[in-house]
Amino acid sequence: xxxxxxxxxxxxxxxxxxxxxxxxxxxxxxxxxxxxxxxxxxxxxxxxxxxxxxxxxxxxxxxxxxxxxxxxxxxxxxxxxxxxxxxxxxxxxxxxxxxxxxxxxxxxxxxxxxxxxxxxxxxxxxxxxxxxxxxxxxxxxxxxxxxxxxxxxxxxxxxxxxxxxxxxxxxxxxxxxxxxxxxxxxxxxxxxxxxxxxxxxxxxxxxxxxxxxxxxxxxxxxxxxxxxxxxxxxxxxxxxxxxxxxxxxxxxxxxxxxxxxxxxxxxxxxxxxxxxxxxxxxxxxxxxxxxxxxxxxxxxxxxxxxxxxxxxxxxxxxxxxxxxx
Amino acid sequence: xxxxxxxxxxxxxxxxxxxxxxxxxxxxxxxxxxxxxxxxxxxxxxxxxxxxxxxxxxxxxxxxxxxxxxxxxxxxxxxxxxxxxxxxxxxxxxxxxxxxxxxxxxxxxxxxxxxxxxxxxxxxxxxxxxxxxxxxxxxxxxxxxxxxxxxxxxxxxxxxxxxxxxxxxxxxxxxxxxxxxxxxxxxxxxxxxxxxxxxxxxxxxxxxxxxxxxxxxxxxxxxxxxxxxxxxxxxxxxxxxxxxxxxxxxxxxxxxxxxxxxxxxxxxxxxxxxxxxxxxxxxxxxxxxxxxxxxxxxxxxxxxxxxxxxxxxxxxxxxxxxxxxxxxxxxxxxxxx
Numbered sequence: 005x006x007x008x009x010x011x012x013x014x015x016x017x018x019x020x021x022x023x024x025x026x027x028x029x030x031x032x033x034x035x036x037x038x039x040x041x042x043x044x045x046x047x048x049x050x051x052x053x054x055x056x057x058x059x060x061x062x063x064x065x066x067x068x069x070x071x072x073x074x075x076x077x078x079x080x081x082x083x084x085x086x087x088x089x090x091x092x093x094x095x096x097x098x099x100x101x102x103x104x105x106x107x108x109x110x111x112x113x114x115x116x117x118x119x120x121x122x123x124x125x126x127x128x129x130x131x132x133x134x135x136x137x138x139x140x141x142x143x144x145x146x147x148x149x150x151x152x153x154x155x156x157x158x159x160x161x162x163x164x165x166x167x168x169x170x171x172x173x174x175x176x177x178x179x180x181x182x183x184x185x186x187x188x189x190x191x192x193x194x195x196x197x198x199x200x201x202x203x204x205x206x207x208x209x210x211x212x213x214x215x216x217x218x219x220x221x222x223x224x225x226x227x228x229x230x231x232x233x234x235x236x237x238x239x240x241x242x243x244x245x246x247x248x249x250x251x252x253x254x255x256x257x258x259x260x261x262x263x264x265x266x267x268x269x270x271x272x273x274x275x276x277x278x279x280x281x282x283x284x285x286x287x288x289x290x291x292x293x294x295x296x297x298x299x300x301x302x303x304x305x306x307x308x309x310x311x312x313x314x315x316x317x318x319x320x321x322x323x324x325x326x327x328x329x
Numbered sequence: 330x331x332x333x334x335x336x337x338x339x340x341x342x343x344x345x346x347x348x349x350x351x352x353x354x355x356x357x358x359x360x361x362x363x364x365x366x367x368x369x370x371x372x373x374x375x376x377x378x379x380x381x382x383x384x385x386x387x388x389x390x391x392x393x394x395x396x397x398x399x400x401x402x403x404x405x406x407x408x409x410x411x412x413x414x415x416x417x418x419x420x421x422x423x424x425x426x427x428x429x430x431x432x433x434x435x436x437x438x439x440x441x442x443x444x445x446x447x448x449x450x451x452x453x454x455x456x457x458x459x460x461x462x463x464x465x466x467x468x469x470x471x472x473x474x475x476x477x478x479x480x481x482x483x484x485x486x487x488x489x490x491x492x493x494x495x496x497x498x499x500x501x502x503x504x505x506x507x508x509x510x511x512x513x514x515x516x517x518x519x520x521x522x523x524x525x526x527x528x529x530x531x532x533x534x535x536x537x538x539x540x541x542x543x544x545x546x547x548x549x550x551x552x553x554x555x556x557x558x559x560x561x562x563x564x565x566x567x568x569x570x571x572x573x574x575x576x577x578x579x580x581x582x583x584x585x586x587x588x589x590x591x592x593x594x595x596x597x598x599x600x601x602x603x604x605x606x607x608x609x610x611x612x613x614x615x616x617x618x619x620x621x622x623x624x625x626x627x628x629x630x631x632x633x634x635x636x637x638x639x640x641x642x643x644x645x646x647x648x649x650x651x652x653x654x655x656x657x658x659x660x661x662x663x664x665x666x
Contacts, residue, residue: 020576020584045622071576073607086581
């Protein structure tokens, strides 16, 4: 699991530019799925055949990032955010483009740092002129945090654990499932961070009877944090609701029952802000009973998110039981 | 002139019939059409039935006001429909409802304002429309609650540019009518959509019905090439040709399609530009995620001061956009998607 998480989190894949992460995932799953296809938006839809109802498992492969909106005469890049990033997170941070170009964030002179906004910031890629910059980067190119994945004790810290942690769980489930009781579709979705867009089209294409997303969720276990009854290392969290969905009782109970029968630790999650692919999936066609299994994660959308490898392994165990019991 | 007629027509989101009627007349000799449940004008021009099936979309609706109550002195209170900057409203004349009643958006005269009041921009809830009625009863003879109001603004030529209200998105509607007059082997289909300004609602159902292989959305987008804006804040520049969207709040373009558009533009020597901002949203946001997903391109004519009574755009940019869409359709015809 550790090696897989490292490989997935270090891959490049902001919303709308998921080529590289898609290659990494395809490589992991190609020997295990019965069918693999890509749809118009670029979702990976991998099927593991089974006799029963159609089950859609979804994890998004995109991550937050930035997009270049302008290149000035001196070669500095202006940018906009892709997904929920705070400008304060970017101070002193580096980004990397798909072609390997590295840039560092700078900002205009400001009397009060509270005035910091994206349009007061720029990316410096070490170019001296517009022409020099344009050799490396075009308007519309996207970049992600430039960070390695580190294992710290039982925990892992990396960019893009949101939601490569979920991708890792789905990959491990696909690699280890023998004969699922559902006709199971493993979907690695695109553009979740900008509005659950990939989940919407892939769910329409599959037309599932039920669905479970695997995504990260916030925690309330750090000093003076928001109140939230989810902690790292206490097992995966069964989502009750967030801003995008109220999870279907059938799926909730299926996950809770499976955890209890197998003595797998689990937590219950009510997320006050934020949404997940389940939000788009459950409203597909005439409605899909849907739920979500969450990996508790600290510092979401920063270059150093943190989660527990053990929670991910327990999530795999739980989903394998759901698929095979 | 069609663009003059289109921009002067009334069509606030939810009441697009005047615009729809003009467009019906304009395309009746070149395409089959019908109006769907939401009011989208859906059209199809089969050509020789070749693939890919290309969808064109432009929205008919414009931003405006809706009357919410009539006061005892005959003054009308209103809400805005779509994104309007409240600060542009004071002293504008508007035209209200099916009776086309003229009104003035009123506010307290400067003489009567406290010094502090003068420093604050008036909000729409503090404003009212004065139609010169004696009292409530008099006003109710010509205006009903729920009537829409649009800016009272005519199409005019100003130097190299034109001035009109509702260039967003009557320019798109105009461009589609010009394209439909041309003949192609492939099937063209599409929609003049309703209710874009309040959440791309028409496009959501139109794309669901049409199932095209690829969609081209035609828009009027904001240009900020104005004093006190630095070059990096321009977004688009009037006079530099159609602007291709890379990303906005509702849509991320497929870079391969953007590159294809740029390549076609270069081969045909049509000046075009990238839209250099990630703000805003269009019908493309709904179209590209309809059903299993539709490859989508968003092309916009740069317009200054959109969502106001007086936006400015370049006829040259409009002609270049028509040329680009024409070249693009021919390219799809020859090489597929």
